Amino acid sequence: MNDTEVLVQQLITGLCNGMIIALIALGYTLVYGIIELINFAHGDLVMLGAFMALTLVAFFDLNGASSGPAAWVGLASLFVIVPAFCAGVNWLADRLAYRPLRSAPKLSVLVSAIGLSFIFVNLGLFWGGLPLELFGGGNAAAAPKDFPGLIGNTNLLGAGNVQFTYKDLLVVLITLPAMGLLTYWVKFTTMGKAMRAVAQNPTAARLMGINADRVISITFMVGGALGGLASVVYALYNNTIYFQMGYRIGMDAFTAAVLGGIGSLPGAMLGGILIGLVRALTDQYIATMWTNVMVFSILILVIIFRPSGLMGAKVKDKV
Amino acid sequence: MPTTPLLKVDSIEAGYGPINVLKGVSLTVNSGEIVTLIGANGAGKTTTLMCLAGIVPLRRGEIQLSGRGLTDVPAHALPGLGLALVPEGRKIFPRLTVLENLELGAFSRSDRELAPDFDRVFSLFPVLKERRRQAGGTLSGGEQQMLAISRALMSRPKMLLMDEPSMGVAPLLVEKIFETICELNRSGLTVLLVEQNAHLALKVANRAYVIETGSITIEDQAARLLEDPRVQEAYLGDI
Ligand SMILES: Nc1ncnc2c1ncn2[C@@H]1O[C@H](COP(=O)(O)OP(=O)(O)O)[C@@H](O)[C@H]1O
Numbered sequence: 218m219n220d221t222e223v224l225v226q227q228l229i230t231g232l233c234n235g236m237i238i239a240l241i242a243l244g245y246t247l248v249y250g251i252i253e254l255i256n257f258a259h260g261d262l263v264m265l266g267a268f269m270a271l272t273l274v275a276f277f278d279l280n281g282a283s284s285g286p287a288a289w290v291g292l293a294s295l296f297v298i299v300p301a302f303c304a305g306v307n308w309l310a311d312r313l314a315y316r317p318l319r320s321a322p323k324l325s326v327l328v329s330a331i332g333l334s335f336i337f338v339n340l341g342l343f344w345g346g347l348p349l350e351l352f353g354g355g356n357a358a359a360a361p362k363d364f365p366g367l368i369g370n371t372n373l374l375g376a377g378n379v380q381f382t383y384k385d386l387l388v389v390l391i392t393l394p395a396m397g398l399l400t401y402w403v404k405f406t407t408m409g410k411a412m413r414a415v416a417q418n419p420t421a422a423r424l425m426g427i428n429a430d431r432v433i434s435i436t437f438m439v440g441g442a443l444g445g446l447a448s449v450v451y452a453l454y455n456n457t458i459y460f461q462m463g464y465r466i467g468m469d470a471f472t473a474a475v476l477g478g479i480g481s482l483p484g485a486m487l488g489g490i491l492i493g494l495v496r497a498l499t500d501q502y503i504a505t506m507w508t509n510v511m512v513f514s515i516l517i518l519v520i521i522f523r524p525s526g527l528m529g530a531k532v533k534d535k536v
Numbered sequence: 537m538p539t540t541p542l543l544k545v546d547s548i549e550a551g552y553g554p555i556n557v558l559k560g561v562s563l564t565v566n567s568g569e570i571v572t573l574i575g576a577n578g579a580g581k582t583t584t585l586m587c588l589a590g591i592v593p594l595r596r597g598e599i600q601l602s603g604r605g606l607t608d609v610p611a612h613a614l615p616g617l618g619l620a621l622v623p624e625g626r627k628i629f630p631r632l633t634v635l636e637n638l639e640l641g642a643f644s645r646s647d648r649e650l651a652p653d654f655d656r657v658f659s660l661f662p663v664l665k666e667r668r669r670q671a672g673g674t675l676s677g678g679e680q681q682m683l684a685i686s687r688a689l690m691s692r693p694k695m696l697l698m699d700e701p702s703m704g705v706a707p708l709l710v711e712k713i714f715e716t717i718c719e720l721n722r723s724g725l726t727v728l729l730v731e732q733n734a735h736l737a738l739k740v741a742n743r744a745y746v747i748e749t750g751s752i753t754i755e756d757q758a759a760r761l762l763e764d765p766r767v768q769e770a771y772l773g774d775i
């Protein structure tokens with residue numbers, strides 16, 4: 218591989234990981250946009266989604282050698298069931314942990330989110346200890362689990378050095394339409410407009426006949442579903458899941474959301490892709506041991522020097 | 537001939553925290569009227585309207601719209617029953633366009649045939665048509681007030697509550713807005729108008745109430761209150 222090929226390869230890897238991060242960052246930014254809560258449990262929700270995906274893989278008896286219509290249906294069902302599962306869990310999280318605190322100080326809700334994150338992590342640990350073959354037969358709950366390579370590694374660019382595989386293609390084919398649909402939903406549907414209205418002025422939204430609690434529930438479900446989609450793509454792309462993965466992936470996504478401007482949807486998408494690229498390029502050109510440091514440094518620098526992020530430039534509201 | 541008033545407010549109490557701001561406010565608004573509620577800053581005018589709109593919880597007393605009790609009706613169900621509020625400070629959605637603001641005004645309606653309603657508000661306030669693709673937050677104070685009124689009209693209310701429509705609006709536009717209120721009233725809309733500019737309010741209203749520290753102290757025909765020395769001294773002094 219020559220220098221250019223190395224660079225191109227890292228850009229591809231960075232973009233693909235970045236688009237997964239972006240899907241998760243959208244969950245942070247949607248919830249922040251509507252109730253100004255940093256939902257610290259969101260990364261761990263994605264982890265639970267990944268365990269759900271692995272459980273389904275066991276249930277459908279899928280593995281790298283699976284083929285035929287049944288395997289395709291099983292694979293496709295991951296993309297439906299896991300997002301639905303994560304949407305449901307996120308809805309429940311709001312109902313049980315956040316909604317009762319709607320008029321409490323922001324810090325209370327934040328602490329509630331951190332508590333929920335611990336609960337999710339421990340649920341993941343418990344889940345990983347289930348006596349399933351795929352989970353290691355209940356012996357090592359905390360051990361990383363192999364996620365079968367259901368998507369091939371064939372290079373779509375032929376025999377060259379630079380690889381763009383079916384897995385990379387999968388990431389693009391799932392994440393881009395999801396982001397497009399979300400953008401359409403928020404911009405053009407009545408419910409999307411109601412969501413923006415609640416975010417901008419909840420009292421005025423209620424005066425319009427909008428049930429703010431319902432809109433907030435729906436926002437959590439949409440954010441959860443995007444997280445669930447990210448769970449499946451992440452697992453299929455990286456082929457390893459573990460109960461603490463939500464922390465790392467959540468940190469990346471949260472940083473992405475802040476970098477893009479928390480509350481801004483295009484910001485979360487851009488931020489996700491940038492963080493993916495930064496990770497890949499740091500891995501390659503500096504050293505993997507510095508990658509997390511790099512991400513944290515970006516987080517700190519953005520918070521200090523540009524808290525509104527790249528795209529979160531606040532329009533000054535006239536009173 | 538006693539008919540059911542469109543809005544009947546009976547000894548309501550409401551407030552924030554431990555304090556009752558409203559200490560038993562009663563008033564009625566009959567179909568087709570413009571009724572104004574005047575009073576000094578902090579008297580409880582906004583609290584009254586916010587309580588009628590379901591935003592500030594009702595602690596005691598009763599509110600009826602066309603004879604139907606509203607005690608257990610959540611705020612978001614009220615526009616569907618024909619009650620709309622143009623809130624104090626307008627509360628426009630600043631990062632939604634004028635059109636989107638208007639569309640959300642019709643959120644409570646089951647039909648999506650909004651074209652006639654857009655035509656209606658654009659003929660009332662042509663400037664909104666020019667600005668329809670602009671973000672609400674970029675409008676001037678007066679334009680935002682027109683948008684707030686239009687947004688409320690999009691729900692096709694029977695009863696419109698208005699909180700200080702003249703606040704922060706240039707004098708020329710205040711005149712235009714009050715003319716529009718009268719025009720809307722002539723076409724059948726019932727209005728409960730809160731104003732600090734008592735002179736202006738009493739000139740357009742049929743009847744008026746004066747509120748002082750959470751209680752109604754005077755109730756009369758608006759024209760009579762304009763001549764009432766108590767009102768002149770307290771609220772019309774500097775005009
Ligand atoms: N959100 C609030 N929280 C606490 N007190 C409030 C709030 N809004 C108004 N008040 C108090 O309630 C009283 C009545 O206020 P308000 O209804 O806004 O009066 P008005 O509209 O007549 O000027 C005032 O003493 C005011 O300080």
Ligand SMILES: [Mg+2]
Pocket residue numbers: 581582583624700
């Ligand atoms: Mg007021």
